[in-house]
Amino acid sequence: MELRQRLTPQVGTKVTQKVSVVLAQTMHLLSLSLDDLTAEVEAALAQHPSLEITPERRCPSCGRRLPAEGPCPLCRPPLGRDALEPIVFLADPADFRPPPPTPTEVEDRLLPEETFFAQSTTLAEYVLRQIAPELRPDERPIAAYLLTHLDDDGLLTLSPAEAALHARASLRRVRRVLRLIQQADPPGVGAASPQEAMLIQLRLLAETQHPVPPKASEAVQLGLNLLQPSRVSELARRLGIRQSEARGLLDFIRANLNPYPARAAWGDLHQGQEEPWLPHLRPDIVFSLHNGDPNGPLVVEVFAPGLRLRVNPTFRHTTAQVDDHHRAEWQQEIQQATLLLKSLRQRHHTLVRLARLLAREQRDFILRGPRHLRPMTRAAVARRLEVHESTVSRAVSHKTAQLPNGRLIPLSDFFDRSLPARAALKALIASESRPLSDTQLAHLLSQEMGRRIARRTVAKYRAMEGIPPAYLRQPLHKYRP
DNA sequence: CTATGGCACGGATT
DNA sequence: AATCCGTGCCATAG
Numbered sequence A: 001m002e003l004r005q006r007l008t009p010q011v012g013t014k015v016t017q018k019v020s021v022v023l024a025q026t027m028h029l030l031s032l033s034l035d036d037l038t039a040e041v042e043a044a045l046a047q048h049p050s051l052e053i054t055p056e057r058r059c060p061s062c063g064r065r066l067p068a069e070g071p072c073p074l075c076r077p078p079l080g081r082d083a084l085e086p087i088v089f090l091a092d093p094a095d096f097r098p099p100p101p102t103p104t105e106v107e108d109r110l111l112p113e114e115t116f117f118a119q120s121t122t123l124a125e126y127v128l129r130q131i132a133p134e135l136r137p138d139e140r141p142i143a144a145y146l147l148t149h150l151d152d153d154g155l156l157t158l159s160p161a162e163a164a165l166h167a168r169a170s171l172r173r174v175r176r177v178l179r180l181i182q183q184a185d186p187p188g189v190g191a192a193s194p195q196e197a198m199l200i201q202l203r204l205l206a207e208t209q210h211p212v213p214p215k216a217s218e219a220v221q222l223g224l225n226l227l228q229p230s231r232v233s234e235l236a237r238r239l240g241i242r243q244s245e246a247r248g249l250l251d252f253i254r255a256n257l258n259p260y261p262a263r264a265a266w267g268d269l270h271q272g273q274e275e276p277w278l279p280h281l282r283p284d285i286v287f288s289l290h291n292g293d294p295n296g297p298l299v300v301e302v303f304a305p306g307l308r309l310r311v312n313p314t315f316r317h318t319t320a321q322v323d324d325h326h327r328a329e330w331q332q333e334i335q336q337a338t339l340l341l342k343s344l345r346q347r348h349h350t351l352v353r354l355a356r357l358l359a360r361e362q363r364d365f366i367l368r369g370p371r372h373l374r375p376m377t378r379a380a381v382a383r384r385l386e387v388h389e390s391t392v393s394r395a396v397s398h399k400t401a402q403l404p405n406g407r408l409i410p411l412s413d414f415f416d417r418s419l420p421a422r423a424a425l426k427a428l429i430a431s432e433s434r435p436l437s438d439t440q441l442a443h444l445l446s447q448e449m450g451r452r453i454a455r456r457t458v459a460k461y462r463a464m465e466g467i468p469p470a471y472l473r474q475p476l477h478k479y480r481p
Numbered sequence B: 001c002t003a004t005g006g007c008a009c010g011g012a013t014t
Numbered sequence C: 001a002a003t004c005c006g007t008g009c010c011a012t013a014g
Helices: A002-007 A018-028 A034-047 A103-108 A125-132 A135-149 A162-168 A169-181 A194-207 A217-221 A230-237 A243-256 A313-319 A324-361 A363-369 A378-385 A389-396 A411-415 A418-431 A436-448 A453-464
Strands: A051-052 A085-089 A285-289 A296-303 A310-312 A398-401 A408-410
Touching: A018 A324, A018 A389, A034 A051, A034 A324, A051 A313, A051 A324, A085 A324, A125 A135, A125 A169, A135 A162, A162 A169, A194 A217, A194 A243, A217 A230, A217 A243, A243 A418, A243 A453, A285 A324, A296 A324, A296 A363, A310 A313, A310 A324, A310 A436, A313 A324, A313 A378, A324 A363, A324 A378, A378 A389, A408 A411, A418 A436, A418 A453, A436 A453
Parallel strands: A085 A296, A285 A398
Antiparallel strands: A051 A310, A285 A296, A398 A408
């Protein structure tokens, strides 16, 4: 109840200034993504001398880092209550462990298929073998030169002009060879940049009659930075499409394109710290099964930076002993630091409550997939959590969750009414024996969903998923779920 | 005539 | 107040 007041931005008539400052800061922090928040916390730590990091505290049995106080929620045996009550706790972001790549995700990637080069050969040899038949004898040295200058990602950072110079060949020749290389497997190899690699892959997909959503190449041309879940709205705006379509587009790109042609999967290499791709690798929330038991409770970790931060008590005590002039400064410093911590805790608290609610209400969705989402609105959640709806909005935006199957989804998926229908639609189309028209699909889908879904809506969903219209669909083609 | 995509409207959501 | 979403209407292509 006191909580409610603090979280509710309706400015009462007599709200003290202090409270509104906390509020503003809490709101700000709440809407940040995990990465942005981490940066902010680090900045604050550097800026505020009164902040310190408390010694690490680990759970004796499971070894996790724990917050400054309290028992380890995971290792405390579930109380006698409802066995399915989710176990929710704050975790240190450093404890995040990426899920093992699910087998389907790797094999679904339609690019390398089974022919990816064996570990024994080098990338250069592998590509050379493919293009050798096309090469004229005098072009071999050029190819060799280019191929040996591919970087670990399969990209060619060298400019054609440079290569021409070193290989003593005409620019024209070099270009020709380069084109050959770029048509080889792995798709996108020899591109000058991740962006170019993806464009080449798109072209290849189109040439092999694979369905490519419209605007895909425009999206890629806008730059990798915009291809993040957290920037969907900007992407949609720049492309002049709906946000939901942009999300579908993003899914398509992430599923089918590989900015680093030489890497089979993105998940397997973590050395590259400055990975511009998938900046949201760290989710804000992880849902998992307790001991892998599908009938057990859900375990919900909410990753929260700054858990071990506190105001240095010595700093506080010393304040009393300095002269008046400095005391004011110090007091202000302490006040600001305290405020920050308070806001941080508030943010974490809100996120935890939201996560718990989601785990309770959407267990089926989390465990069994999009088709089991029970659509809800932010407003309804706000009522149940007794916070303002804008608070829920902020808590949801720029956040991602990792599901037990390893998939990373934006938290906003929980509020996407169309998700179940789209999933069902995909399933329908994937299992169709001959292409079904939108009207037919609308009919089937309506039955399946138990509510009417207009033909026009089916068309939209199709577009979102990057599925071409019936007349372009071959019975042979399958679409990845 | 059928299947689709573009546009725009009204109501819901943020 | 701004944005998003589902849908109906209409034009176009085959």
